Amino acid sequence: MSRIVLRREGTVEFYAPDPRAYGSIYSAPVFYNPAMEKNRTLSVLFLKAYGATGLTVCEPLSGTGVRGIRYAVETGAVGRLILNDISREAVELIKKNLEVNGVDAEVYNEDANVLLHRLRDKCDVVDIDPFGSPAPFLQAGFRALREEGVICVTATDTAVLVGRYPKKCLRRYGAVMFKTPFYIEAGLRNLTGYVARVAASEDYGFEPLFAYWEGHYFRLCARAVRGARDADSNFNFIGYVEYKKPSRKVVRRPGERSLGPLWVGPMGDPILVNKMAEYGPYGDFLQLLSEEYSVAAPWFFKVPEFALGGVSRGIEEALNALKKGGIYAVRTHMAPDGFKTEVSAGEVERVLRIVI
Numbered sequence: 131m132s133r134i135v136l137r138r139e140g141t142v143e144f145y146a147p148d149p150r151a152y153g154s155i156y157s158a159p160v161f162y163n164p165a166m167e168k169n170r171t172l173s174v175l176f177l178k179a180y181g182a183t184g185l186t187v188c189e190p191l192s193g194t195g196v197r198g199i200r201y202a203v204e205t206g207a208v209g210r211l212i213l214n215d216i217s218r219e220a221v222e223l224i225k226k227n228l229e230v231n232g233v234d235a236e237v238y239n240e241d242a243n244v245l246l247h248r249l250r251d252k253c254d255v256v257d258i259d260p261f262g263s264p265a266p267f268l269q270a271g272f273r274a275l276r277e278e279g280v281i282c283v284t285a286t287d288t289a290v291l292v293g294r295y296p297k298k299c300l301r302r303y304g305a306v307m308f309k310t311p312f313y314i315e316a317g318l319r320n321l322t323g324y325v326a327r328v329a330a331s332e333d334y335g336f337e338p339l340f341a342y343w344e345g346h347y348f349r350l351c352a353r354a355v356r357g358a359r360d361a362d363s364n365f366n367f368i369g370y371v372e373y374k375k376p377s378r379k380v381v382r383r384p385g386e387r388s389l390g391p392l393w394v395g396p397m398g399d400p401i402l403v404n405k406m407a408e409y410g411p412y413g414d415f416l417q418l419l420s421e422e423y424s425v426a427a428p429w430f431f432k433v434p435e436f437a438l439g440g441v442s443r444g445i446e447e448a449l450n451a452l453k454k455g456g457i458y459a460v461r462t463h464m465a466p467d468g469f470k471t472e473v474s475a476g477e478v479e480r481v482l483r484i485v486i
């Protein structure tokens with residue numbers, strides 16, 4: 131492969147296809163998306179903050195290998211690194227990039243599912259970062275985990291997860307979704323609920339540690355612990371959200387106006403996310419996430435939902451009014467005019483309309 135250039139991310143240098151030589155990142159012989167740098171950097175921070183060492187980390191869809199190499203170089207958490215890609219050219223580039231960084235890894239050129247099945251019970255961390263949906267790799271991903279481990283997934287099929295293609299959403303994730311003001315959170319919870327159900331089917335209890343949305347993808351990292359009882363308890367957090375404009379409530383059974391099944395439990399660990407913030411960039415973003423994780427309601431509101439006579443307050447003004455009215459509310463990273471609170475829509479409406 132001749133048209134490659136040296137790039138830098140975090141503290142590593144690596145070769146990737148020259149973006150000017152190929153019309154789009156999708157035409158290059160090996161896939162590298164610079165727009166996913168934030169995803170990779172946050173994942174490095176996550177693994178660092180997770181606090182374990184000597185981990186066996188498998189990235190079965192590696193592309194250039196940059197993600198796994200960054201884990202090895204930047205986190206201090208990796209004991210054994212396993213990289214893989216179905217593309218032979220990708221594997222050549224992975225080997226070159228490992229050499230450039232002086233990192234040791236086992237490198238395979240297999241279908242991810244075949245590799246993950248072969249690695250049964252051997253991994254502490256499995257990071258599934260595919261094109262589109264992670265669904266085809268999840269079952270094998272859990273099989274590759276030890277008794278206790280971490281599964282990370284990226285999903286770029288956000289339009290499917292939020293329900294823009296309802297039939298595909300039902301087919302792929304078994305969920306009924308429709309448009310609501312909080313559709314982004316519903317999509318992230320749809321993904322989380324699906325991963326939790328696959329975890330349960332593989333007898334793993336499941337606890338989201340870090341989950342967020344950024345423009346074109348959802349990202350979720352969760353702890354998984356093997357055991358039938360833990361796996362059963364995943365269903366304590368699987369439910370439906372009934373939406374009747376503007377009200378939302380969690381219901382246990384699906385109904386005419388409900389979305390789901392969704393994960394209706396906590397989306398992350400605020401302590402771990404605060405620790406991530408201490409390590410490096412994206413501090414404001416991580417601070418916001420940790421505040422969001424402290425609100426249990428599985429949705430957000432948008433200020434314009436409470437407009438009076440077509441006139442909406444700004445987000446700052448609305449948050450001040452809620453505070454004055456004794457209501458705890460925090461911003462959400464999912465909408466600039468959105469906020470999360472545990473009180474009902476009726477209560478928000480009453481306060482926003484009365485308090486000036």
Ligand SMILES: C[S@@+](CC[C@H](N)C(=O)[O-])C[C@H]1O[C@@H](n2cnc3c(N)ncnc32)[C@H](O)[C@@H]1O
Pocket residue numbers: 160161162163166170190191192193194195196197214215216217220240241242243259260261
């Ligand atoms: C989104 S890219 C991975 C990007 C990489 N994780 C990163 O952070 O830069 C997905 C990769 O999966 C590979 N791939 C697609 N289907 C595969 C399969 N069934 N098994 C293994 N690799 C596969 C593609 O060749 C591509 O390199």
